[in-house]
Amino acid sequence: MAHFLTANTQAMKETRRRFSVDEYATRQNKTRLAMIEQNMALLIVYDPSNMCWLTGYDGWSFYVHQCVVISADGALFWFGRGIDAKGAKLTTDLNDVDIVSYPDHYVQSAQYHPMDYLADILKQGNLHLGNIGIEKDNYYFTARAAESLYTHLPDAGFIDATALVNWQRAVKSAIELKYMQRAGEVVEKVYQRIMQVAEPGMRKNALMAEVLHAQAMGTDDHYGDYASIVPLIGVGDEAAACHMTWDGEILEPDAGMFLELAGVHARYHCPCSRTLYFGEPPQKYRDIEKVINECIENVLGAFKPGNTCGEVAEIFFSNLKKHGYEKDNRCGYPIGLSYPPDWGERTMSLRKTDTTVLEAGMTFHFMPAIWFDDWGFETTESVQVTNNGGVCLSNVPRQLLEKR
């Protein structure tokens, strides 16, 4: 069982350390303060990004039930599948007693549910009597997981804590920003590679193979990590759809395509989209390029403390409208540490109605992408909020890319 309020005596593997013991402690404390504010005694954290941010836990094990449990008064433990306990030992500073695992017959079984097992653990530790926060709208925290807890912990109160930890992640630390800048360098390399190899007659999957290779290679100094979204490519009529992935079709000459992809380092993302044209781009591409670049120039300065998400969005939408274009979907979202299926943080949105006030150190994927009925255009930037306005996290030529 979880061992409370003891000093950690065990440490993660040195090559797997991304942040100091102090930085993790700061994050845990910040989370506990937010819990106390909401009268929450315990929080069950299912979001893999939140699990990693709080403890360092890193592994592709989120396809089974797992979580980090944190109490307002000091408990902190990892709960997961037995064969993943070793990964928890290597990537967190938790003591062995705070790495709690369930037996394998609980895995993907219709009969046994890991949350039944966790409920017992919580009862044994007397952690089942207060208000328990659960991430009700997080992928991975299923309806059945919730029901198991409701059934087995009738004395607990349950509070929706969706995004409670995500909100704590909004303002990045110096080291987080360093990782995101490295991710920015990775995405620069990816576009350099694209410009080297992309040509008409190539198959879509062959181009994406080069992208995936460059993403993982990273830079000379920093490894590239896997992205939480595979590279998306929209060619021809598929450029009007936003989230299609590659197939084996040939890339034809005189055609445009958008590329939406990220550089990643140590699980921190820097997304950056561009549009690529094989041949001489039609005037409509030139026109929209000009409009979008003007919008980006005008909006970047607004990414500063004190402005709201809605104000930033408003500047963009009204600038766009001035040129006769309407867009009704949000134009950006916060980014940072992430696991599939999303590289967004799922807190704020750059949409008119969002009143969140920006702070220095927040990071966004600003996405002035436009999809029309039969084509689309993307030039996007990942942006850090600073006192002087938005600073791009990567330096990829901000233009319609052309290859002939």
Add this chain to the structure above:
Amino acid sequence: MAHFLTANTQAMKETRRRFSVDEYATRQNKTRLAMIEQNMALLIVYDPSNMCWLTGYDGWSFYVHQCVVISADGALFWFGRGIDAKGAKLTTDLNDVDIVSYPDHYVQSAQYHPMDYLADILKQGNLHLGNIGIEKDNYYFTARAAESLYTHLPDAGFIDATALVNWQRAVKSAIELKYMQRAGEVVEKVYQRIMQVAEPGMRKNALMAEVLHAQAMGTDDHYGDYASIVPLIGVGDEAAACHMTWDGEILEPDAGMFLELAGVHARYHCPCSRTLYFGEPPQKYRDIEKVINECIENVLGAFKPGNTCGEVAEIFFSNLKKHGYEKDNRCGYPIGLSYPPDWGERTMSLRKTDTTVLEAGMTFHFMPAIWFDDWGFETTESVQVTNNGGVCLSNVPRQLLEKR
């Protein structure tokens, strides 16, 4: 609103077609029969693999709420985010009226939930009065999604339909098997590439970059698709953990590593794991290689109709035990069409207690992997159940791979 019982007049984009209209209809009918057996009037399908299997819908949009809704008496519609409707049009045979989307302010909002919107749609269509099946333990179907439906559809009965569609997918059609064999050819190419390039001194991420490249390249004839799990690598002490991903560390000489990865074509997977050693492998690697290969030889024949999952598992575990090794986690699971975070089908498991009877055309990832305290060993095969016993879907040399 969904348009019921009309003949389809619209068709998916030809280059995106993976199966005939008839094959999709057969799948839908099979699903409806299973629904009727369980007294279900309607089924809300959140699992992206199930959505694709039923309709063809393909896109990386599962990071927002979306589903396919199927009724026992003929309704079938896609429900998702507005900007993804175009993708649904390109990848399904659904009529425009059966591609129903919610407005963008429902995306990742604390205030508005897409299931509130769906509930209204169901009420308008009088689809809210019978028993509704929901995939209660599927990733993506969150606790809040369920609560929204419970709240807004008080006249419906709700039935747990987790894996109802997954079970219909267990026996593969001829074309599905063809895609899986192609995926098998892709994974052969991946291992050929690994044997060409892997060498001590290389960084882990550089080796994984080659794997990712080869996965996407596929074969001369068939494109490689993205895998639902990124390539896993366990080197040194990390070989004792099962689900760690790469970092930028150097691969040292005289060290072993397991590689767990898949070939993929048209979203169909063929996983295949091997262990690679740089240098002369220690005797313990040789010993376990011999044991595992003997087990695989003995177990393969048991993958035939009439045997149960438990019987297959028993043959493996007892063979292993004869050599003094114990393993308590399951030794395999069904595979096929999949989306992240898992390439398994989440129905059967190759564990002693599973009484499911095998049928010809079922496909499994047979995983006689062993993880010790400080190392691990994987030789795994993807297997098709036939009347003559298991047939491997790929032909990668079944041995400890060695590079010097």
